[in-house]
Amino acid sequence: MENRDSYKVIGVMSGTSLDGLDIVLANFQLHNNLWSFEIEEAKTEVYPETIVGQLKRGIRLTDSEIKDLDQTLGEFIGEAIKLSMGEKLSQIDFIASHGHTIFHQPEKGITLQIGSGEFIHQITKTPVVNDFRSLDVSLGGQGAPLVPVGDRDLFHEFDFCLNLGGIANISTKQNEEMIAFDICPFNMVLNSLAERIGLSYDADGRLASQGQIVPELLQQLQAIPYNNELGPKSLGAEDCEKNWKPLVEPSKNSPEDLMCTYCEYAAIEIAKAGSSKAEGSMLVTGGGAFHQHFIERLKSHFKGQVIVPTEELISFKEALVFAYLGVLRVRNQPNCLASVTGAKRNNSGGKLIGF
Structure with a gap:
């Protein structure tokens, strides 16, 4: 062609x-x-x-x-x-x-x-x-990740592009070059917790908003070695099965508390990934952008501007x-x-x- x-x-x-x-x-x-x-x-x-x-x-x-x-x-x-x-x-x-x-x-x-x-x-x-x-x-x-080329050419007005799908990944320009990496599993974990109580996902993050942070679990999640590895790095379903789900799924805590804790962990790690431009703008897309509790926690940890676009762009970017x-x-x-x-x-x- x-x-x-x-x-x-x-x-x-x-x-x-x-x-x-x-x-x-x-x-x-x-x-x-x-x-x-x-x-x-x-x-x-x-x-x-x-x-x-x-x-x-x-x-x-x-x-x-x-x-x-x-x-x-x-x-x-x-x-x-x-x-x-x-x-x-x-x-x-x-x-x-x-x-x-x-x-x-x-x-x-x-x-x-x-x-x-x-x-x-x-x-x-x-x-x-x-x-x-x-x-x-x-x-x-x-x-x-492959999406950073599109972020560079189609969404260059934003400092960061964050995708919240099964896995959370982020891209940004640094020294005139694009860098990007997977941060942590996202909907892979949250959806599996919702399935415990017969739901396919936590609509709008309502269940997570009703939970309480479990400090010990939060510390265990933050101690996963991948969090501190330098890029380039990426994740697959097998990584989630090996390193994240064994911490979350055997827990005797309620699904609400587990969701709340996992959202806090993900928000902390994503804010850390965006710390190179602390006052920058972050475009958030993917299914997780509808998770209102998580977006609130991200805004609490990331000091720049968190931008949630139209529903069409969230879902289809x-x-x-x-x-x-x-x-x-x-x-x-x-x-x-x-x-x-x-x-x-x-x-x-x-x-x-x-x-």
């Missing part, structure tokens, strides 16, 4: 929170070397319970089961795009799909996002870009950015930054299917 000044792209994101498949139809314009965007349509397609169950067990599936799930998820993504976009599908240039992360162990050279791009292409009859992380990992990088990463990939321009991931060089990651 030739380099152009405008693209119409569908971005697809399946996050570790498992709250659904985010689908964005976005228009990108290049003018005077600056990119701008417009979200034309944005929808979330809820996963069937069967797929949710399989994705939750992802790190324990056999190779054969993962292969089957890769196909099943690819078919679901393809059909969801057809259903949500209808006739507009014929107008777009391509689909950029992040897929769903099953394994992420970059120190071992392993990262795997499932949701077959080949099946998405077959079902939608549309070119697809997927598998954004593998190239960076092969170059010695973390393969994550990641899918939007992956659409943009797809634009950079088809232009063969870097969409993964060595300053963020620690790779040998900047690189343009993504497998091209059907172009």
Whole structure:
């Protein structure tokens, strides 16, 4: 696909929170070397319970089961795009799909996002870009976070961009280079606590706001070695299972107290991550931005300006950015930054299917 000044792209994101498949139809314009965007349509397609169950067990599936799930998820993504976009599908240039992360162990050279791009292409009859992380990992990088390129080009007016999904991650510019890293699990932990009492999540943080901080647990969470590791660094579901959930889930404290304590821990760590620009502005997106109790605690610890944008941007920023990463990939321009991931060089990651 030739380099152009405008693209119409569908971005697809399946996050570790498992709250659904985010689908964005976005228009990108290049003018005077600056990119701008417009979200034309944005929808979330809820996963069937069967797929949710399989994705939750992802790190324990056999190779054969993962292969089957890769196909099943690819078919679901393809059909969801057809259903949500209808006739507009014929107008777009391509689909950029992040897929769903099953394994992420970059120190071992392993990262795997499932949701077959080949099946998405077959079902939608549309070119697809997927598998954004593998190239960076092969170059010695973390393969994550990937969103900082979009933060640099599309949201440069903010000092920090914080995403509160299954994992909390942050990006910022430092000495003219982007740096970014995962801070801690977020909805992965909070949602698992809500599930104890039959809820999929804590709406608006109401339960957490009713709890009390458990000092001993807070100290244990702050003592996790990852908190003090220097970047580049990133997290996967297996890290949460190994280091965070064993502290929280066996606790005899109430879910409300555990949620309250975990919010306090996350707010402290995120404020620490933003301490390089203590009076700066922090854009907060991802599902956790709706957690009013957490936002209040973050505002208490971070002395700069905490900015919660429109509901559309909160929910669909990641899918939007992956659409943009797809634009950079088809232009063969870097969409993964060595300053963020620690790779040998900047690189343009993504497998091209059907172009």
